Amino acid sequence: MLKKHREVSxxxxxxxxITVSDTRxxxxxxxxxxxxxMLADNQHYLANYEIVKDEKTEIEAAISSGVQDEQMDAILINGGTGIAKRDVTIEVVDSFLDKKMPGFGEIFRMLSYQYDIGSAAILSRAIAGVTDNTVIFSVPGSSGAxxxxxxxLILPEIGHIxxxxNKDN
Known part of the structure; x- marks a missing residue:
C-alpha cells in the first residue's frame, strides 16, 4: 500500500x-x-528562500507568507529549535499547526541518538505538522541535522504527505 502511495504521489x-539565525x-x-x-537533487521546486532573525515576529511573517501562497506545498525551516531563551522557532511553528505529526520529531530524535549525537538528542525539539494544505518541517540548524x-524523513515522505x-480537495 505504501509503495502504491509513493508511486502516485x-x-x-x-x-x-527558511533559515532562522541571528548570524548567518x-x-x-x-x-x-x-x-x-537536496531539494534540487530530488527534483523539487524551490519557490522561496529566506533567512530571518530568531525573533517571533520575523519567523511568523516568513511562515505566514509561505502558508498564504496557494502554490506552496511545504515549508522547511532550520534553526532556532534549541532550549535557549532566544530559540522560539518551535513555539511559532506550533502556533500555525492544525495537525501535528509527532512521529517526525520522535523519529528524528531517535535517529539523532543512534547515528549522530547520542544523548544530546533530548535537546532537539524538531517538529512537523500541517496547516491548511501546507506541511511544515522544523529541524535544528546544524548541517548534520x-x-x-x-x-x-523529509525527502522520502514529502510527496506522500x-x-x-490534497486528496480531499
Missing part, C-alpha cells in the same frame, strides 16, 4: 526554505544551502 513539491547570511548559511541543494532529516493533504 507528486514527484515535484513546491517548497519554501546567504554565504554562511550552510544548512539552508544544503536543504536547497538537516542532512539527517532530509535524507531519512502533499498527496494526502
Amino acid at each position: 507528486p514527484k515535484v513539491v513546491s517548497c519554501k526554505v 547570511d546567504e554565504q554562511t548559511d550552510k544548512s539552508g544551502q544544503l536543504m536547497k541543494q 538537516v542532512k539527517l532529516a532530509m535524507e531519512k 502533499v498527496m494526502e493533504l
Whole structure:
C-alpha cells in the first residue's frame, strides 16, 4: 500500500526554505544551502528562500507568507529549535499547526541518538505538522541535522504527505 502511495504521489513539491539565525547570511548559511541543494537533487521546486532573525515576529511573517501562497506545498525551516531563551522557532511553528505529526520529531530524535549525537538528542525539539494544505518541517540548524532529516524523513515522505493533504480537495 505504501509503495502504491509513493508511486502516485507528486514527484515535484513546491517548497519554501527558511533559515532562522541571528548570524548567518546567504554565504554562511550552510544548512539552508544544503536543504536547497537536496531539494534540487530530488527534483523539487524551490519557490522561496529566506533567512530571518530568531525573533517571533520575523519567523511568523516568513511562515505566514509561505502558508498564504496557494502554490506552496511545504515549508522547511532550520534553526532556532534549541532550549535557549532566544530559540522560539518551535513555539511559532506550533502556533500555525492544525495537525501535528509527532512521529517526525520522535523519529528524528531517535535517529539523532543512534547515528549522530547520542544523548544530546533530548535537546532537539524538531517538529512537523500541517496547516491548511501546507506541511511544515522544523529541524535544528546544524548541517548534520538537516542532512539527517532530509535524507531519512523529509525527502522520502514529502510527496506522500502533499498527496494526502490534497486528496480531499
